[in-house]
Amino acid sequence: xxDIRLQMKIYLAPLEGITGYIFRNAYNGIYGSADKFFAPxxxxxxKCPLTPRERKDLIPENNSGINLVPQILTRKSEYFIEAARExxxxxxGEVNLNxxxxxxxxxxxxxxxxxxxxxxxxxxxxxxxxxxxxxEDMKISIKTRLGYYNPDEFYDLMDxxxxxxxxxxxxxxxxxxxxxxxxPRKAHFAYALEHSKNPLVYNxxxxxxxxxxxxxxxxxxxxDPVMTGRGLISDPSLADKLKGIAxxxxxxxxxxxxxxxxxxxxxxxxxxxxxxxxxxxxxxxWQVLFDGKERDIKRLLKAKRYAEYEEIVxxxxxxx
Ligand SMILES: Cc1cc2nc3c(=O)[nH]c(=O)nc-3n(C[C@H](O)[C@H](O)[C@H](O)COP(=O)(O)O)c2cc1C
Numbered sequence: 001x002x003d004i005r006l007q008m009k010i011y012l013a014p015l016e017g018i019t020g021y022i023f024r025n026a027y028n029g030i031y032g033s034a035d036k037f038f039a040p041x042x043x044x045x046x047k048c049p050l051t052p053r054e055r056k057d058l059i060p061e062n063n064s065g066i067n068l069v070p071q072i073l074t075r076k077s078e079y080f081i082e083a084a085r086e087x088x089x090x091x092x093g094e095v096n097l098n099x100x101x102x103x104x105x106x107x108x109x110x111x112x113x114x115x116x117x118x119x120x121x122x123x124x125x126x127x128x129x130x131x132x133x134x135x136e137d138m139k140i141s142i143k144t145r146l147g148y149y150n151p152d153e154f155y156d157l158m159d160x161x162x163x164x165x166x167x168x169x170x171x172x173x174x175x176x177x178x179x180x181x182x183x184p185r186k187a188h189f190a191y192a193l194e195h196s197k198n199p200l201v202y203n204x205x206x207x208x209x210x211x212x213x214x215x216x217x218x219x220x221x222x223x224d225p226v227m228t229g230r231g232l233i234s235d236p237s238l239a240d241k242l243k244g245i246a247x248x249x250x251x252x253x254x255x256x257x258x259x260x261x262x263x264x265x266x267x268x269x270x271x272x273x274x275x276x277x278x279x280x281x282x283x284x285x286w287q288v289l290f291d292g293k294e295r296d297i298k299r300l301l302k303a304k305r306y307a308e309y310e311e312i313v314x315x316x317x318x319x320x
Contacts, residue, residue, distance in 0.1 A: 005242065005243050005244040006243050006244055006245070008222070008224045008225070008226070008242065008243060009035040009036070009224055009225035009226075010033060010034055010035055010225065010226060010227075010228065010232075010239045010242060010243070011034065011035065011036040011037070011038065011170075011201060011203075011225050011226070011227040011228075012024075012027070012034040012036070012037045012038065012227070012228070012229070012232055012239075013038060013203055013227045013228060013229030013230075013232075014038040014039055014040045014041065014071055014143075014229070015040065015229050015230070015233065016040035016041065017040070017281065018040075018233060018281065018282070019037070019038075019039070019040060019229075019233075020039075020040065020057050021056070021057050021058075021062040021063055022261065022264045022265060022268070023261065024037050024039075024063065024066050024068070025062070025063070025064075025066070025264075026257055026260040026261050026264065027236060027257065028065065028066050029260070030236075030253050030256050030257050030260065031236055031237070031239065031240060031253060031257075033239035033240050033243055033245065034232070034239055035067060035225065036067045036068075036069060036225070037066055037067060037068045037069070038068075038069050038071055038096055038143070038227075039057060039058060039068055039069065039070045039071055040057075040071065041071045041072065041073035041098045041101065042054040042058070042070065042071070042072055042073070042083060043072075043073050043074065043111075044072065044074055044079040044080070044082060044083040045079065046079070049079070049082045049083040049085075049086045050083060050086055050087075058070050058087070058090065058092075059090065060090060060091050068092075069092070069094045069095065069096050069141065070087050070092055070095050070096070071095070071096040071097075071098050071143065072084065072095055072096070072097060072098065073098040073101060073106065073111055073112060074111060075109075075110050075111050075115045075118075075121070075125060076125075077124075077125045077128035077129050077132075078128075080097070080125070080128075080129050081128065081129060081132045083095075084129070084132065084133075084136075084138055084140075085136070088136055088138055092138075093137070093138065093139060094138070094139040094140070094141060094167060095138065095139075095140055095141075096140070096141045096142065096143055096170075097129070097140060097141070097142045097143070098111075098112055098143055099112065099113065099115055099116055099122075099142055099143065099144040099145065100112060100113055100143050100144050100145040100172050101113060102145070102176045102177075102178075102179050102180075107148075107176065113145050113147075113148050113175075113176040114148060114176070116144070116145065116147055116148050116153060116157060117148045117149070117153075119156060119157070119160060122160065123160055123163075126160070126163075126164050130164045130165060133165075139167035140166065140167060141166060141167045141168040141169070141170060142161065142166050142168075142169050142170065143170040143172065143203070144157070144161075144169065144170070144171060144172070145171075145172055145173075145174055145175055145176060146171070146173055146174065146175050146185060146188050147175050147176075148175060148176045149175065149176070149177075150175065151173075151175050151185050151188050153175075154188050154191065154192075155191070158191070158192060158195050158196065161196070161198060162195070162196065162197045162198070164198075165198070166198040166199075167198075167199070168198070168199050168200070168201050168225075169192070169196055169198045169199065169200050169201070170200075170201040170203055170227055171189055171192055171200060171201070171202060171203065172184070172203045172204050173185045173186060173188050173189045173202075173204055174204065180230070183205070184204035184205050186215075186218055186219075189202060189219070190218075190219060193219060193221070201225050201226065201227050202215065202223045202226050202227070203226070203227035203228070203229070205231070206226060206228045206231045206238075206242075207228075207230070207231040207234060207235070207238070208231070208235075208238070208241075209241050209242055211231070212226065212242055226242075230285060233282070233285045233286075234285040234286065234288050234289070235249055235288070235289060236249075236253070236254060236257055237249040237250050237253065237254070249289060251318075254286075254289070254318075255318050258313070258318060261278075261279070261282065262275070262279060265278050265279070272304070272305055272306050273304060275306075276303055276304065276305075276306075276309055279309065280300075280301050283297060283300060283301060284301075290317060293316065293317055296312055296316045296317055297317070299312055300312045300313060300317065
């Protein structure tokens with residue numbers, strides 16, 4: 001059992017604004033327990049397959065030693081293919097298609113989860129991108145929701161995905177209006193386990209080993225690989241725990257992760273307040289690790305200067 005756990009593959013979900021190259025490098029250097037990282041989406045346009053900022057996040061120099069899959073969000077196959085070509089020349093052998101983003105601005109343009117509503121156009125898009133993939137030896141994985149309005153849209157979508165060589169079908173078993181809330185719709189994932197011709201990856205609400213164990217019981221199978229996002233950000237020891245390398249959160253490693261992020265963000269961002277905004281976003285996840293320190297964390301979230309932030313972080317929260 002322990003050995004099986006050690007070998008299981010854990011994927012870090014893309015979290016826009018959080019899992020950029022600075023986070024990926026810090027996490028990978030200190031913990032090293034994620035087997036694959038998915039970069040937050042790029043959104044190619046007619047003139048520009050990648051913005052300078054997206055390129056900086058994806059260039060191999062900024063991702064050394066990291067098994068990274070770039071993600072593309074678009075409903076135009078020519079933009080997808082152009083971006084994939086560019087990524088191929090940068091050395092990438094796999095790209096991921098985003099069919100799950102629930103955000104209002106994205107869905108208003110018919111992209112992300114909204115693309116799931118237009119199945120004829122989705123099929124013609126998939127025809128194009130998988131023809132391209134065959135010519136360039138590029139793998140294309142898909143990260144999808146169950147549907148837009150109704151989870152039962154998934155039955156037709158499953159048939160569609162089965163027509164293509166999807167390198168991995170990552171399913172976040174929610175619909176668009178669920179956003180990231182409520183219980184994932186596990187019965188629909190069970191349907192996928194039975195009917196998918198493509199390799200599956202489960203994603204959603206794995207915050208602790210118990211959540212993974214419950215999935216194992218429910219599906220009667222040890223899911224491998226699995227993808228976790230908020231769970232691994234909230235407790236960066238989660239992948240170590242899932243693999244059986246750690247049983248407790250390692251606070252020494254946590255402090256190193258904190259310090260690395262804090263210093264690396266200072267190198268690329270200014271003024272103070274912008275770095276503190278970034279740290280604030282991370283603390284909104286990390287606070288679950290610090291039971292009983294709610295009042296201090298509230299003060300921390302209000303800090304406007306490094307000195308104020310450091311006083312609270314190092315004297316109260318991360319003191320040895
Ligand atoms: C702040 C935030 C940003 C996200 N950005 C992306 C993204 O760029 N691409 C994507 O496919 N999913 C994105 N997601 C969804 C996550 O990858 C993941 O599917 C979701 O959080 C559910 O998994 P979890 O319960 O393990 O966090 C984002 C989620 C959050 C909360």
